Amino acid sequence: MKFTKGEIEGLWILEPEIFGDNRGYFLESFRKDQFHIETGLRVDFVQDNESMSGKNILRGLHLQKPPYGQGKLVRVTRGAVLDIAVDVRKNSPTYGCYQMIELNATNKLQFFIPEGFAHGFMTLEDDTVFQYKCTNYYAPEHETGIRWNDPDLDIPWPDVSGITISAKDEKLPLFNEFISPY
Numbered sequence: 001m002k003f004t005k006g007e008i009e010g011l012w013i014l015e016p017e018i019f020g021d022n023r024g025y026f027l028e029s030f031r032k033d034q035f036h037i038e039t040g041l042r043v044d045f046v047q048d049n050e051s052m053s054g055k056n057i058l059r060g061l062h063l064q065k066p067p068y069g070q071g072k073l074v075r076v077t078r079g080a081v082l083d084i085a086v087d088v089r090k091n092s093p094t095y096g097c098y099q100m101i102e103l104n105a106t107n108k109l110q111f112f113i114p115e116g117f118a119h120g121f122m123t124l125e126d127d128t129v130f131q132y133k134c135t136n137y138y139a140p141e142h143e144t145g146i147r148w149n150d151p152d153l154d155i156p157w158p159d160v161s162g163i164t165i166s167a168k169d170e171k172l173p174l175f176n177e178f179i180s181p182y
């Protein structure tokens with residue numbers, strides 16, 4: 001697995017080693033020891049999630065408040081997404097900055113997003129399967145987030161003309177209304 005620091009402190013990109021043969025391929029998708037050696041972080045993933053979405057679905061921008069903040073190791077096992085992590089750590093010099101990355105079933109890249117970031121993605125293909133490991137459990141009463149099309153963040157989503165978003169996400173606060181718990 002190749003580890004590369006993300007554009008913002010705390011973010012990491014992981015590229016698995018793929019062992020192909022005449023049957024197909026094999027890869028190790030996560031190793032706790034290697035993750036600690038490469039990132040210096042001792043992560044304890046306690047919940048794995050999977051979502052499937054059609055094309056032009058946007059989920060986000062979400063995070064959970066402490067003490068249920070979640071670090072997430074995300075990947076796409078079918079289809080493709082434009083994934084984004086927004087730094088919402090109040091004292092961070094990159095507060096309000098973000099990194100966008102395409103994750104897809106071909107590049108098999110993984111994106112590690114620590115607590116203190118809002119996370120979301122927009123699907124680029126039909127039947128996209130998004131899988132992720134979380135360092136804390138789901139706590140709906142601690143959920144918060146930021147509106148996907150906030151004018152201050154001005155995220156350069158691709159064509160959003162035919163986009164589908166949940167009613168819940170449409171009502172998320174704007175960035176200037178958002179009070180970060182980090």
Ligand SMILES: Cc1cn([C@H]2C[C@H](O)[C@@H](COP(=O)(O)OP(=O)(O)O[C@H]3O[C@H](C)C(=O)[C@H](O)[C@H]3O)O2)c(=O)[nH]c1=O
Binds near residue numbers: 059062119166
């Ligand atoms: C997140 C979650 C949801 N659910 C249930 C609650 C709802 O009945 C249903 C759909 O939930 P939601 O609309 O919040 O799902 P997403 O919009 O995909 O939310 C996720 O999308 C963004 C991209 C994230 O980074 C978060 O992990 C997460 O917020 O699954 C659970 O039972 N457990 C869970 O951990």
